[in-house]
Amino acid sequence: MDLTRELLRAHTRSxxxxIADYVNDNPTHFKVLVDTFLKGPYRITQRASWPLNLCVERNPTLVKPHLKRILRHLQEPGIHDAVKRNTMRFLQFCTIPKSLHGNVADLCFQYLQSKKEAIAIKVFAMTVLSNIIEKEPDLKKELKIILEDQLPYASPGFTVRAHRVLKALGNS
Incomplete structure (x- = not known):
């Protein structure tokens, strides 16, 4: 299957x-989808993100060999919001290796604290951080402070997710 051609054909659930069914649990097909997602341009990235997310939701282990490359790509200057947003979205479903906790947490904290980042990126970063905090509880206080600081000025979407995350973090 020519993924680029298929991605350009239509942007629908079906x-x-x-595409996700074609990729299924095949690591080679998944790698091609990741490469397509990272290569762009924007329209291809946007359209590749949906089947990529479906694949990761179905089988989160597929993305593990690609996480370092995806995280490096996120740190490039001028990366499009679609890449950030969709990467944070699928990271919610992944068990992030302990060796990458620091890198992912740093990115998520950067996104949360930036006034320029889109709300969706911040919301997904919040959830990714709360998942990391289950294994790295020392980050809990920092996340709580950032969320509580932003709540009075936040959008409804940010507020709903922040309250949910704060409740999950508890009072400690």
Whole structure:
């Protein structure tokens, strides 16, 4: 299957599902999808993100061999919001290796504290951080401070997710 051609054909649930079904649990097909997602341009990245997310939701272990490369890509200057947003979205479903906790947490904290980042990026970063905090509880206080500081000025979407995360973090 020519993924780029298929991605350009339509941006629908059925097309995303068709591509995700093609990739299935095949690491080679998944690598091609990741490469396509990272290569761009924007429209391809946007459309590749949906089947990529479906694949990671179905089988989160597929993305593990690609995480370092994806994280390096996120640190490049001028990276499009679609890449940030969709990467944070699928990281919610992954068990991030302990060796990458620091890198992922740093990125998430950067996104949360930036006034320029889109709300969706911040919301997904919040959830990724709360998942990391289950294994790295020392980060809990920092996340709580950042969220509580932003709540009075936050959008409704940010506020709902922040309250949910704060509740999950508890009072400690």
């Amino acid at each position: 097309q995303a599902t068709k």
